[in-house]
Amino acid sequence: MVLGTNSIVATAGEHLAGKGPLKLRYRPYTLNLKHAFNLASSSRTTTPVVLTELEYNGITGYGEASMPPYLGESHESVLKFLSRVDLSRFDDPFQMENILNYVDALEEGNKAAKASVDIALHDLVGKMMKQPWYRIWGYDASKTPVTSFTIGIDTPEVVRQKVKEAEPYKILKVKLGRDTDKQMIETIREVTDKPLCVDVNQGWKDRQFALDMAHWLKEKGVVFLEQPMPKEQLDDMAWVTERSPIPTIGDEAVQRLGDVLKAHKVYSGINIKLMKCTGMREAHEMLTLARALDMKVMIGCMTETSCAISAAAQLAPMTDWADLDGALLISNDVYKGTAVVDGKVILSSGPGIGVVKI
Known part of the structure; x- marks a missing residue:
């Protein structure tokens, strides 16, 4: 059975005792491929990614944006988007719908950038619950x-x-x-x-x-x-x-x-x-x-x-x-x-x- 938000909060129990702002950090990184990656219309040997961290009361969740060329995102676009994300307005990571709706509504597109926040948030909340998401x-x-x-x-x-x-x-x-x-x-x-x-x-x-x-x-x-x-x-x-x-x-x-x-x-x-x-x-x-x-x-x-x-x-x-x-x-x-x-x-x-x- 899939747990709803209310059930998640109840399950978390003591992990919600503290309140504080969500802190987002991020940095660019480049992945090196073992072999050239050749597709029907392109070839590449690296992929740009941005690695994110979302911290709350000393617990850190990890996320990532990967930007293969066809997605139209880049180090520059992801860093620009993430610079606009202000999660300090949220003091409860379990407000996942509110947080992710806010991030999604900031701009059209930027799907990998948004995924980097989503993944970090899921990792953070799962750690607070001491359970894997599966x-x-x-x-x-x-x-x-x-x-x-x-x-x-x-x-x-x-x-x-x-x-x-x-x-x-x-x-x-x-x-x-x-x-x-x-x-x-x-x-x-x-x-x-x-x-x-x-x-x-x-x-x-x-x-x-x-x-x-x-x-x-x-x-x-x-x-x-x-x-x-x-x-x-x-x-x-x-x-x-x-x-x-x-x-x-x-x-x-x-x-x-x-x-x-x-x-x-x-x-x-x-x-x-x-x-x-x-x-x-x-x-x-x-x-x-x-x-x-x-x-x-x-x-x-x-x-x-x-x-x-x-x-x-x-x-x-x-x-x-x-x-x-x-x-x-x-x-x-x-x-x-x-x-x-x-x-x-x-x-x-x-x-x-x-x-x-x-």
């Missing part, structure tokens, strides 16, 4: 799925190397969307017969081509197809979904809660990412709505530290698939939290989002 939401930690490991677009030699490095993982996520798509899959099939999922990042424009590829991919052991066509091509995408032999998942097309209903019957399911939807509060709402619509649910990530990954992982027990490898792709993580053991997402029993600094 327990507060009533989820069974043993029911987390395995996570996929991402294989970016690259030369056959590098692809084979990446597949070997991904040996512990039970399912591989393959980036497609260029004229080398079949070569990518065939190269991987030379070295492994593991199940695959593919992410086209809107790279296919023709619906008949997309459907033909869906049939070919099914024969190659692909279990679902993520964002094959541009998000604007709703009619074409619905046509593909109706005929596809494998489920279709909306990613770029499904950003926030209002997009879930629009995606119904256009896609088989949705990919929820905290950096798209402003954080854990809205991600939880999106999950609930998608389940009510009988849609498949995937919990995904950007290139992130273990902070944001651990926050997203709190939802993992209620999802069909997880793509939570973002921290595994970087060489300079600054937190320890959710782990991957033999390919399976293992939630920390620590309170809040379950992370500690390293």
Whole structure:
């Protein structure tokens, strides 16, 4: 059973004894990728992030904003937005709805920046309650799925190397969307017969081509197809979904809660990412709505530290698939939290989002 705000406050009990202002701190950081991250239309070796801390009566919650290029956010935009956030007006972290509504209303967009506050607030409140969020939401930690490991677009030699490095993982996520798509899959099939999922990042424009590829991919052991066509091509995408032999998942097309209903019957399911939807509060709402619509649910990530990954992982027990490898792709993580053991997402029993600094 999901606890409401009143139940949360009652459960917290003695932890609410003190009153004081919420103090927000933040700093820019750059993640270094182990390999170049090649997509249908871009390539990069770093990702800018902003790390946040929210302190109340000596307890600190951790948060993060990750800004891959397509989101349109940057160090500069996030720092500018956070400089406008005045949480000193709130003296009770359990006023989560009021706090997050205030942050969301400051400006349009800035979704990753808002997520950095949301995550830190959830971590803080969970620590005050001395419980992880998956327990507060009533989820069974043993029911987390395995996570996929991402294989970016690259030369056959590098692809084979990446597949070997991904040996512990039970399912591989393959980036497609260029004229080398079949070569990518065939190269991987030379070295492994593991199940695959593919992410086209809107790279296919023709619906008949997309459907033909869906049939070919099914024969190659692909279990679902993520964002094959541009998000604007709703009619074409619905046509593909109706005929596809494998489920279709909306990613770029499904950003926030209002997009879930629009995606119904256009896609088989949705990919929820905290950096798209402003954080854990809205991600939880999106999950609930998608389940009510009988849609498949995937919990995904950007290139992130273990902070944001651990926050997203709190939802993992209620999802069909997880793509939570973002921290595994970087060489300079600054937190320890959710782990991957033999390919399976293992939630920390620590309170809040379950992370500690390293």
